[in-house]
Amino acid sequence: MADVRLKNVSKRFGESKKNDAVMAVKDLDLDVADGEFLVLLGPSGCGKTTTLRMVAGLERATSGEIFIGDRSVNDLPPGDRDIAFVFQFYALYPHLSVYDNISFPLRAQNMSKSEVDEQVRRVASRLKIEHVLNRRPNRLPSGEQQRVALGRAIVRQPQVFLMDEPLTNLDASLRSEMRVELKHLQQELGTTMLYVTHDQVEAMSMSHRIAVMSMGVLQQVDTPLEIYNHPKTLFVATFIGSPPMNTVACKVVDGHHLQGIENTFRLTLDPSYANRLANTKEVVFGIRSEDARLVNDDSAQLRGTVAVREPLGDETIYDMDMGQYRMAVKTPPRQIFRPGEPVGVAINLNRIHLFDRVTGQAV
């Protein structure tokens, strides 16, 4: 087992002098503790996969240093880093049997035949793929191909698992099943795991900590609940959560009052906010859909009309037309409003989020 540390790592694609150069990763500092399950989360093109590939040695960092355990691995080829990589498309050797696929990393280490056999059978029984050991991987359903790819990764007992969106190609029900299984597997093995995904549900449900990236820049590294409850940037706030956090741009008026840019509404915050807002003129006000309620009494700070109603069974999401902006509100399933009906929105002022409108940083 080992920890993984990235110190000031950058990756540029293309020549620096030319205009088509792209900074895929910028000055990334990231520590993954020994035995930790850390998820790199972000939209496509945010640099998360490039980061993972740099740790694997499939890409070379343009600058900065990468450590696995105590070793600086910048100059080591992938095979010498003692890592296992699970690819998005599994990358199984199509002309080898499942048995040979799984045993391959062991045979490359010149392990004895009987020991290889023992290891392969142990892993196959753990992943419940004993019955397909003699088959070719490309004839298997995607769920089993996924297990074979996992088997090839865990059989060598590496220092670190690196996984690049391994569940993306599975259908929804299989994906949630594998999510639980992967998490269980990682707990059981205790191996450090660096896991890339764009799926926030995977990130929230599986990880010890999440590192959110955007445009090559690390936004926040924290536990899932901390990321959800205390997003440090506007990007994190709107990327995590379903439906995304409601946001609206406001002016700061009289210290602790917020006024809509188009003078559409006015919110009075606790006077204690005056200090925090002292240096900010314009903010983005954010509230999660579950921190607002639809009411028909005086407790409403805002008023709007129901635009769309989405019943989900255990709850209902109302998409509210608030004039200049829209807002999603989660309600209990039996509280029913009709589209077009005017309703008041009561906001839990203890659960609001404020971001600087220019920098996007939390205020």
Next chain:
Amino acid sequence: MADTQLAQRTRTAQFEGQIRPRFSWFTDRWIAISFLTPTMLLLLFISIFPLVWSLYLSFTDWSVIKDANTAPQWIGTANYLELLTDNRTWQRFVVTGQFVVPAVVIELLLGFGIALLLNRKFTGRGAIMTLLLIPMMLSPIVVALFWRFMMQGDGVLNYYVVNLFGLEPILWLSDRYVAPWSLVIVDVWMWTPFMMLISLAGLSAVPNYLYEAAAVDRAGTWFRFRHITLPMVMPLLLIAIIFRTMDAYKLFDQAVVLTGGGPGRFTQTASMYLYDVAFGQFNTGEGSALGYIMLIVITALANLLIRALNATKST
């Protein structure tokens, strides 16, 4: 007046949204027939009729010159029996085989090797590719003509043999042991680029993540070649082999220009022999029979290769 206008308007309205009745006979079926007919007629006259007619002639004793005014005389399988028991026929097929096998094997090895070298990014790759493809774009007769020029007794090849290596000049085109190999050399020069091109297409289709997985798994160069590159490229290689085998099997033009079948008949291929029987001696019936024997041999060969191709695909 107003009544007729009204009547017309209702009639127009009635036909709106329907096929106009004038063309109602012009159905999809008719369109299909009218497009197919010219091609079918052309095929019938230049391909199907000659095929059937020559099959008939192969069972007759007939010459298109000597017996032009008499009907072909049915002699059953006599032509076939005569050809198959004649040592000369077998000799021609042996000559053909001795050309086809080394030519295709060398082209495959060289072409695949060059493709492996070219399957990466480097400056001047495009220029090198174009240069390598030139031989394939030339007419076989042109190629044969200038190789004959280089291979003749006082040609440029012998200049190097004598002056660089200090050897006796080689009779490239008139030595019974060297001449068949000269045909192979010219064919290799001309058709290696074809093998290279198809190999390159196969190589560039191998997904890179397989090589990345192999790098993480510490696979050696040989493993990568044996278990990733080769199996992925194999179907395309087999297609290239099928093309080249069928083409080399009917070798005619290059051999006529280079050796004319000589010395003696040592480089006379099956196609050249067929030409000789059918248009030298004008034994049309026997020539047709030989043509059919050649057709059966190449069909059998192609089927074996296609079976191998399907076997690689199903794994």
